[in-house]
Amino acid sequence: MSDTIEHVKCLIIGSGPAGYTAAIYAARANMNPVLYQGTQPGGQLTTTNEVENFPGYPEGVTGPEMMMQLQAQAQRFEADIRDGWITKVDFSGDIHKVWVNETKEIHCDTVIISTGASAKYLGLDSEQKYLKLGGGVSACAVCDGFFYRNQEVVIVGAGDSACEEAHYLSKLCKKVTMLVRRDEFRASKIMADRVKNTQNIEILFNTETDEVLGDGQVVTGVRVFNNQTKVKQELPATGFFVAIGHKPNTDIFKGFLNLDETGYIINKPGTSKTNIDGVFVSGDAADHVYRQAITAAGTGCMAALDAERYLAAKDASFEVSTSTYN
Ligand SMILES: Cc1cc2nc3c(=O)[nH]c(=O)nc-3n(C[C@H](O)[C@H](O)[C@H](O)COP(=O)(O)OP(=O)(O)OC[C@H]3O[C@@H](n4cnc5c(N)ncnc54)[C@H](O)[C@@H]3O)c2cc1C
Incomplete structure (x- = not known):
């Protein structure tokens, strides 16, 4: 049984560097993003003590600390960060439907997938x-x-x-x-x-x-x-x-999104767009090549900008913000 259906402008699935970066950009663009963290708040980096290659930390930083800072930065712009696991999606119609913990149903104008991957x-x-x-x-x-x-x-x-x-x-x-x-x-x-x-x-x-x-x-x-x-x-x-491979966390999108043979989401080259309008992908869920925090963050930014432009094209009252560059 569903609770009352909620409507959100921008739903972000996942709380790694991709998800939080998408949340920072989407929040600053007045998209009121709602982000579900999943069972691993902060993502893969919370399992490592030393991150020495993320720009901006000359002395290095622990993974958990870096992710707490990314979360705080997203919350500073009022991104709505929630606990919860997305168990089902339905991207077959005009409205993108997403279910949290089996029960709560959300209808989304845009969805940004940042569900990452797990090393085997x-x-x-x-x-x-x-x-x-x-x-x-x-x-x-x-x-x-x-x-x-x-x-x-x-x-x-x-x-x-x-x-x-x-x-x-x-x-x-x-x-x-x-x-x-x-x-x-x-x-x-x-x-x-x-x-x-x-x-x-x-x-x-x-x-x-x-x-x-x-x-x-x-x-x-x-x-x-x-x-x-x-x-x-x-x-x-x-x-x-x-080095025996990774498994992208994309099972729930099977049947709706184009996936490669390993399960990585296929994005349109040079963009975060998937085969479904209004559904975007960022981070390791679509990246079997680079798999780095900085590339995940970069594509999280791309996904928020692509989502913002998609909304603007659909609804003339939603203007592409200039805040992105401020
Ligand atoms: C041990 C280790 C050390 C690393 N060290 C470095 C390093 O030093 N430098 C570097 O650049 N990279 C490093 N990496 C790689 C880096 O962590 C990843 O490239 C990066 O975290 C990918 O970010 P992401 O946002 O795509 O996804 P992830 O970090 O994988 O996060 C995925 C998120 O999605 C959530 N999620 C998944 N499915 C669902 C669902 N159905 N519903 C809701 N939420 C969901 C999870 O809870 C999680 O929050 C390391 C990786 C590991 C494992």
């Missing part, structure tokens, strides 16, 4: 332990590689992203050992060749992770096994990178 992990207890401790397990070489300069690291994965991340790490680290489960890469030949031809990358084929080893605080090595011979060995390492 192997699921080993030892991996999760050091991930939670911030002790040397990471799913983002570009974010965390810098912390392992001149050290030895292990990376798991066999696709294009894994090869790209291994190559990125090879420029920072003393040695990179790449674990590939099968006897060949899944990556394109050009990416695989680049890794094979990099001197400080060692590739172990038919090799899987048995345990991430550590001293209780930080990673000290990785025990691996050859899935053909069953022989185990321990590799010294201070960093364990998992």
Whole structure:
């Protein structure tokens, strides 16, 4: 049973850098945005202690602190930030309908999707332990590689992203050992060749992770096994990178929005527009390439501007604000 139906001009789904940035821009453009935070208020960055590459923080910042500041900035312009999970949408008609926690129905003039993506992990207890401790397990070489300069690291994965991340790490680290489960890469030949031809990358084929080893605080090595011979060995390492893919949080949009084969929302090139008028996408939900806080924030800005222009074109009484640039 639905509560009373609410009508909003701009509904933002998700509270990562994309969602909060969209909220800042939409609020300053008089779009009265309502933002639902979902089960992870602040998004992926709340799981990391050190963000050193977001411009404006010369000393770095913790992920939770940065996200609290983004939230405060959106609230300063009176964005309506709410708890709640969007469980269902219906974009089939003229009115974009969204349901919160199964029951509350909202009708939206515009919707900005900022639901992000989740990195996939192997699921080993030892991996999760050091991930939670911030002790040397990471799913983002570009974010965390810098912390392992001149050290030895292990990376798991066999696709294009894994090869790209291994190559990125090879420029920072003393040695990179790449674990590939099968006897060949899944990556394109050009990416695989680049890794094979990099001197400080060692590739172990038919090799899987048995345990991430550590001293209780930080990673000290990785025990691996050859899935053909069953022989185990321990590799010294201070960093364990998992590059086995991401899952975009887009299941509820299936059937309405164009998604690629992995589930990323397909946006019209150079814009935040989806295949449905009035529905926009920002951040990692549409980005399998860059996956950074700054790019998420940038596309959050684009989505709010695109939504503002959409509203202005639909309703002459809604003027594109000049506040964007003030
Ligand atoms: C451990 C770690 C460290 C990282 N370090 C860095 C770094 O140092 N620098 C950097 O630039 N990037 C870093 N990244 C990447 C960065 O966090 C992401 O690129 C960025 O957070 C993506 O932002 P987003 O707004 O698209 O989505 P996310 O941050 O993924 O947020 C998604 C939001 O959507 C909400 N949501 C999802 N589904 C629903 C729903 N159905 N209803 C309501 N809400 C929903 C979630 O609750 C969440 O609030 C790191 C990532 C991880 C995992």
